[in-house]
Amino acid sequence: MRTLARRLLGSQEAGLVLVVAVVTVTLTLLAGSHVDRRTGELINNFWNSNTLIQTATDASFFAIMAIGATVVIIAGGIDLSVGSIYALAGVAMALLVRAAGPMDPVTTVLLGLGISAGVGLLCGLLNGALVVGLGVHPFIVTLGTMWMLRGIAFVVSRAESILVPQPLTAVAKAPLGLGGGLYPVPMLVMLAVTMVGVLYLTRTVMGRHVFAFGGSLEASRFAGLPLNRIQIGVFVVSGLTAGLAAFLGASFYGSASSGDAQGYELYVIAAAVVGGASLSGGKGSALGATLGALLIVLIRQSIRTLHLDQNYEWIVIGCAIIVAVVVDQWSTRAAARRFSRTAALSKSAA
Amino acid sequence: MAEPAVRFEGISKRFPGALALSDVSLAIEAGSCHALCGENGAGKSTLGKILAGIHAPDAGRLFLRGREVRFAGPRDALAAGVGMVHQELAFCGNISVAENLCLGALPARAGWVAWREVERRAIAMLEEIGADLDVRRPLGELTIAQQQLVQIAAAVGGGARIIVFDEPTSSLSQVEAERLYELIRRLKRRGVTCIYVSHRMPEIFGLCDTVSVLRDGRHVATRPTAGLSEAELVGLMIGRPLAEYFPRHLEAAAGEEVLRVEHLSCPGKFEDVSFSLRAGEVVGLAGLVGAGRSEVARALFGLERGVRGRILVDGRPVRIASPRHAIRLGIGLVPEDRKRQGLVLTESGLHNTSLPILRRLARLAWIRRARERRLAAEYFQRLRVRAPGLDAPIASLSGGNQQKIVLARWLAARSRILILDEPTRGVDVGAKAEIHALVDQLAAQGTAVLLISSELPEIIALSGRILVLRAGRLVGEVPRALATQDRLLALMAGVDAAVVAAEAGVGSAGDRDVPGDRRRTGNRAGDG
Structure with a gap:
């Protein structure tokens, strides 16, 4: 138990966990409370199941994408097209499932999931293939596909909002026994994807290849790694998470349009970076990405809960991103110093 | 005063x-x-x-x-x-x-x-x-x-x-x-x-x-x-006296031919290079910087495009298209630029050791971490890597220990043909001696080693025979018994040893622009 605690405290994400906890506690203390009209109980304005799950739900859609984006960023790239992939995957899912006509609910859900994930995967494949095939920097390629893919979504949807069949919404909004207008599914999917992301990055061959690729392309070449496969792979992962987020988002809100997730790419990258991913590659974590997304949403939520002027939201978020990254750099440096001390100790002991 | x-x-x-x-x-x-x-x-x-x-x-x-x-x-x-x-x-x-x-x-x-x-x-x-x-x-x-x-x-x-x-x-x-x-x-x-x-x-x-x-x-x-x-x-x-030694691998006869290169050419880099390498042999590859030594190494490791000629590994002709392919054939390369080509500096010693063999260490895609650590620990110990632990960031280690990890990687990958490109560059005297002893030991155990070095004493001390490249062509093969610095230098520069010495003495600094020829003598001043 003690070693577990020490591992948590020593881990890369420890600082971020602390910040999230501090913001949560502060918000709870400052939020004030109201009396529930039905039960007569005193309820904290922030620390109540409704607000908490709502906050987690808000975070979940782009936290899922931020995990994919983190994989790309660890590999030294960037994916600006995730918002557009989300829109295209959502629109394609809604259109195709509707076109397929009424089916039993299970088939509908599987078909919807297959379509949105498939579209996301294909878009990621396109990004990866363009980066590898043309030898153009991911920033440029995904800047291009960002507009292309949203344009395709715009054309195929004829700029209309398309309703998503009911069975899909039923899944995304399944109460899972909670009731009372609480919808925990997006939050649970976010947690599941985070776990898969953590395992993928730290325990699989592909994940470790991604770190090496982003840490040094040249050294990875000399170590015989399949460079093109890694490069394409990270964009596929990113596309896939965008497709999954689209399935969840479109189902949850009941409709899909080409304007969905506009500007999400920046939230997603912000979450990844706040979560400790380094844009120069070789560093980042899936848990960090989720915590980063949570932190951004918490800050947004705090403006609402504390009845601050909503017009300041962007300014606050912008500052928070810079502060978070600077704090992360400090703690990394502090960790390096800690390490150097133990290194010096072990040296003198030897 | x-x-x-x-x-x-x-x-x-x-x-x-x-x-x-x-x-x-x-x-x-x-x-x-x-x-x-x-x-x-x-x-x-x-x-x-x-x-x-x-x-x-x-x-x-x-x-x-x-x-x-x-x-x-x-x-x-x-x-x-x-x-x-x-x-x-x-x-x-x-x-x-x-x-x-x-x-x-x-x-x-x-x-x-x-x-x-x-x-x-x-x-x-x-x-x-x-x-x-x-x-x-x-x-x-x-x-x-x-x-x-x-x-x-x-x-x-x-x-x-x-x-x-x-x-x-x-x-x-x-x-x-x-x-x-x-x-x-x-x-x-x-x-x-x-x-x-x-x-x-x-x-x-x-x-x-x-x-x-x-x-x-x-x-x-x-x-x-x-x-x-x-x-x-x-x-x-x-802090201690330096011991001279005679390579032990020379006591045994070389084994089977494991690598044969015939008329290997790469336009603009090297031309018509042929040689062979036997198990248990250390062959030196000398030449001025720019003579094509590293390029030959790169070609053998699948890193050069447009290579012509024949390469045979264990007697079978192969076309080495990528480092992956080379590694599968049992070739390992310790590249000349350790920090850029040899190591992923953002990662730990453990991860750098296992990088090329992760697939072998994994079941499906899942890395068996205990096995990975055991393997790395074994080679850390065998190569006497001085690090605070397997997880120590590689950037915090000294040059010698970093280089040992690059070597450990290929030992762990069980490479049978090792190409060492400047294996002791930027390595301190103590670690250098350890690396020399290791190369000798590996050869004694049957690894075939191609040793590229700008330090002629290093090549002379370790190699059984020495190939000399000049301007991309193989200009000679010198057996150990006849290998002296003067002789190698003469072959490398393509002139009499006396002329080399004379020329080195002539130009006083800056009287004239240094000639456009960017080739530098491999014999770095002062290693003699």
Whole structure:
């Protein structure tokens, strides 16, 4: 138990966990409370199941994408097209499932999931293939596909909002026994994807290849790694998470349009970076990405809960991103110093 | 006695990962040439950089001619008369020589740069040290030797009376190095105090009056070079006497032929190279830098495009299209640029060791981490890697330990053909001996080794026979019994050994532009 605690405290994400906890506690203390009209109980304005799950739900859609984006960023790239992939995957899912006509609910859900994930995967494949095939920097390629893919979504949807069949919404909004207008599914999917992301990055061959690729392309070449496969792979992962987020988002809100997730790419990258991913590659974590997304949403939520002027939201978020990254750099440096001390100790002991 | 030009008093400096200097006190006589020597990581460069204002000491005091000084940066140091010449590019590579020389004080009229004045000043500064360079060329296009001339001109032109040379010949050819020595002697005659950071014996003994030895960040001794022997100095540097040995792998006959190269060519890089390599054999590959040694290694590792000719591994013809393919065939390459090509510096020693064999360590895609750690621990121990643990960031380890990890990687991958490209470059004396012993041991156990090195003594000591490349062509094969430095050098340069020696003595620094031929002699000054 003690070693577990020490591992948590020593881990890369420890600082971020602390910040999230501090913001949560502060918000709870400052939020004030109201009396529930039905039960007569005193309820904290922030620390109540409704607000908490709502906050987690808000975070979940782009936290899922931020995990994919983190994989790309660890590999030294960037994916600006995730918002557009989300829109295209959502629109394609809604259109195709509707076109397929009424089916039993299970088939509908599987078909919807297959379509949105498939579209996301294909878009990621396109990004990866363009980066590898043309030898153009991911920033440029995904800047291009960002507009292309949203344009395709715009054309195929004829700029209309398309309703998503009911069975899909039923899944995304399944109460899972909670009731009372609480919808925990997006939050649970976010947690599941985070776990898969953590395992993928730290325990699989592909994940470790991604770190090496982003840490040094040249050294990875000399170590015989399949460079093109890694490069394409990270964009596929990113596309896939965008497709999954689209399935969840479109189902949850009941409709899909080409304007969905506009500007999400920046939230997603912000979450990844706040979560400790380094844009120069070789560093980042899936848990960090989720915590980063949570932190951004918490800050947004705090403006609402504390009845601050909503017009300041962007300014606050912008500052928070810079502060978070600077704090992360400090703690990394502090960790390096800690390490150097133990290194010096072990040296003198030897 | 006169006030010393420089006096360090109780200097300490800590970097993340290491205590670089610990309570160093020493004095440097005015007008002398004073060597700072020691193994890599001994702190000699750090001491030089503290004097030049690049690092600030954590503790201790620095005196120039008896007056205490504190430098906030290299500019303060230069203002106080201390300049520094670095191993590699220290200025902006993308702007012209003239601009670099006037950087910080660009002459201007009403806010517009007076270009003609910039060039005039730059030419004057270069003339001051007897160098003649095209001041309009971007600095990055010059050879490293020429860039050093620019650094020296900047230091002298900036009024430096003390100049720190930080291993200035590590990237120079013999001829270029000789010119630099001549220039340093001239500077000394003009009363400039030279501090020469190096671990090369001939330089220390040929150039310097006094030598201070650092070991593990501590000042061990300061001695006049006259009356000191090389063996004594090496003993001071490594703290124990150095043993010579005869490679054990030569006791057994070489085994089966594992690699055969026939008429291998790569346009513009090398032409018609043929040789064979047997199990249990160490074959040296010598040549000047640019002769195509590394390119042959790269071709064998699937890193060159457009390779023609035949390669046979275990008697079977193969086309090696990628490093992956090469690794599958049992080939391992320790590349020449450890930091860029050999290691992923953001990762741990463990991860760097297992990188090429993750698939083998995994079940499906899932890495069996216990197995990975066991394997790495085994090779860390066998190669005596000194690290605080398997998870220590590779960037925190010394050059020698980093190189051992690159080697460990190929041992773990069970490579049967090892290509070592400058395996001991930037490795300290102790680790170097360990790596030599390891190469010998591997060969004795049946690994075939192709050894590329610019240090002829290293090649001669380890190899059973030596192939010599000149301008991309194989020009000779010298058996161990006949291998001498002179003979190899003559083959490498394509002239009589006598002529090589004569030419090295001729050009005094900067009388003329260094020839456009960027090839540098592999025999780096001073490793002999």
